[in-house]
Amino acid sequence: MSGVAQDMSAYWDRAGRVWVEQQALLDRLFQPIAKAVVDRADLRAGEAVLDVGCGSGATTFEAAWRVGPQGRAIGADISGALLELARRRAGEQALEGVDFVHADAQTHDFGVAFDAIVSRFGVMFFPDPVAAFANLRRALKPGGRLVFACWRSPEDNAITQVPLDAAAPFLPEVPKFERNAPGRFAFADPGRVRSILAEAGWRDIAIAPLDEPTPVSFEELMTMSLRVGPLNPILTNADEALRTKVRDAVAAALAPRVQDGVARMDSACWLVSAG
Numbered sequence: 001m002s003g004v005a006q007d008m009s010a011y012w013d014r015a016g017r018v019w020v021e022q023q024a025l026l027d028r029l030f031q032p033i034a035k036a037v038v039d040r041a042d043l044r045a046g047e048a049v050l051d052v053g054c055g056s057g058a059t060t061f062e063a064a065w066r067v068g069p070q071g072r073a074i075g076a077d078i079s080g081a082l083l084e085l086a087r088r089r090a091g092e093q094a095l096e097g098v099d100f101v102h103a104d105a106q107t108h109d110f111g112v113a114f115d116a117i118v119s120r121f122g123v124m125f126f127p128d129p130v131a132a133f134a135n136l137r138r139a140l141k142p143g144g145r146l147v148f149a150c151w152r153s154p155e156d157n158a159i160t161q162v163p164l165d166a167a168a169p170f171l172p173e174v175p176k177f178e179r180n181a182p183g184r185f186a187f188a189d190p191g192r193v194r195s196i197l198a199e200a201g202w203r204d205i206a207i208a209p210l211d212e213p214t215p216v217s218f219e220e221l222m223t224m225s226l227r228v229g230p231l232n233p234i235l236t237n238a239d240e241a242l243r244t245k246v247r248d249a250v251a252a253a254l255a256p257r258v259q260d261g262v263a264r265m266d267s268a269c270w271l272v273s274a275g
């Protein structure tokens, strides 16, 4: 494993714990995105599908329902904590044809095994995205298809930008998103996504906005902002006084997003497909 890949693996061992902790909330908020991905993949009964960066398995399960007991839905991830949860959830649902592998999707040899490859937010972390998407293409049978959802820019996603702006005056350093570096916003630029996929050998590339106006409670909005979002690592290491100041500032900034007790967490994504 290269140094960058090792860093990403260590990062997801830590960040994966937050996703484990918040699995129920994240799955509810992002369920429409898993559905949009799997709908676009147009999965048929009996097909084999790979879910890249599967996390705790929500998209793998969505795919498993579509391909049925004669099909196969395989989730691949580098986070042991998330895979453990995914396997437990698969057991609880007694789903047939579901399996999970601990694998770096950039380099793992999957064989020529899949009719479709899907991902919800699991493909933006590759240190070498061209190599990763070329590797994934090798795992696809002739005529297979790729569909994934990734985030548009932080500016398009108020749930990221509003808390960061509110917290900025209190922080020695505000997290910055390097546009083209591996990370949640690595694929914000659709031109970059298109050229990565083309260089990796994919054709029929289509990239369309996917907007999900998800209703949430104020508490859930705060959890997404402080616990799941980019402020989490800063606040985890901060003293109580700083945490309180940031929490109050973020709460004030998010308050206008609540109407009649319901807030909207608008997810601004790209839905990307290729063959």
Ligand SMILES: C[S@@+](CC[C@H](N)C(=O)[O-])C[C@H]1O[C@@H](n2cnc3c(N)ncnc32)[C@H](O)[C@@H]1O
Pocket (backbone or CB within 6 Å): 008, 012, 016, 026, 030, 052, 053, 054, 055, 056, 057, 058, 059, 076, 077, 078, 079, 082, 103, 104, 105, 106, 119, 120, 121, 122, 123, 125, 126
């Ligand atoms: C934002 S989470 C999304 C998880 C899941 N798809 C979901 O929507 O709930 C990103 C996932 O990608 C995984 N990941 C990152 N780099 C990866 C790689 N090179 N190979 C496989 N999985 C990777 C992380 O461990 C993490 O579970």
